[in-house]
Amino acid sequence: MENLPNRLEAVRYLDNQQPLQIHPIGTDKNAAEFNIPHCDHTVATLLAHELRQQNNIRYVAIRQPHPLEQSMLIRIQKQDSEGKVEEAFLNSIVEVHKNLDGLLEQLE
Numbered sequence: 173m174e175n176l177p178n179r180l181e182a183v184r185y186l187d188n189q190q191p192l193q194i195h196p197i198g199t200d201k202n203a204a205e206f207n208i209p210h211c212d213h214t215v216a217t218l219l220a221h222e223l224r225q226q227n228n229i230r231y232v233a234i235r236q237p238h239p240l241e242q243s244m245l246i247r248i249q250k251q252d253s254e255g256k257v258e259e260a261f262l263n264s265i266v267e268v269h270k271n272l273d274g275l276l277e278q279l280e
Contacts, residue, residue, distance in 0.1 A: 194258065203231075203249040204257040209242065215268075216244040222264035222271075228252055229260060 197203040208216070216234040223232045223246075231249040248257050 197247070197249070200249075202251075202253055202257060203247070204261075205245055205247045206261060208244050208246065211242075211244040213244070216246055218268045219246060219261075219264045222267040223248060223260060225267070226260055226263065228254065 191209065193207040195205045195207065197205060213234070213236065220232045220234050223229050228251050229248065230251045231247070233247045235245050235247075237243060237245060246261070248261060250257055250260060
């Protein structure tokens with residue numbers, strides 16, 4: 173099939189490609205959309221679940237811009253102005269990493 177993405181490009185970054193793009197939503201500093209290239213629904217769902225566990229998060233949504241595009245968008249809105257949306261996103265990455273490390277230790 174000609175429209176399938178190159179499998180090698182799905183696992184590595186191209187030289188001119190940003191690994192993560194952050195787009196603020198409106199003038200509200202409590203909301204942003206994160207564009208994560210080379211990400212699928214599995215990883216995005218794990219991150220969204222961890223974000224929803226945080227008390228200061230009001231809204232989390234994930235979507236894939238196009239079925240043939242190897243990227244996911246995660247939209248986050250916080251309830252308050254304490255801290256940044258980026259910090260909440262980073263905290264969710266750290267928690268997913270801890271959970272996966274714990275699972276790996278149990279399997280060994």
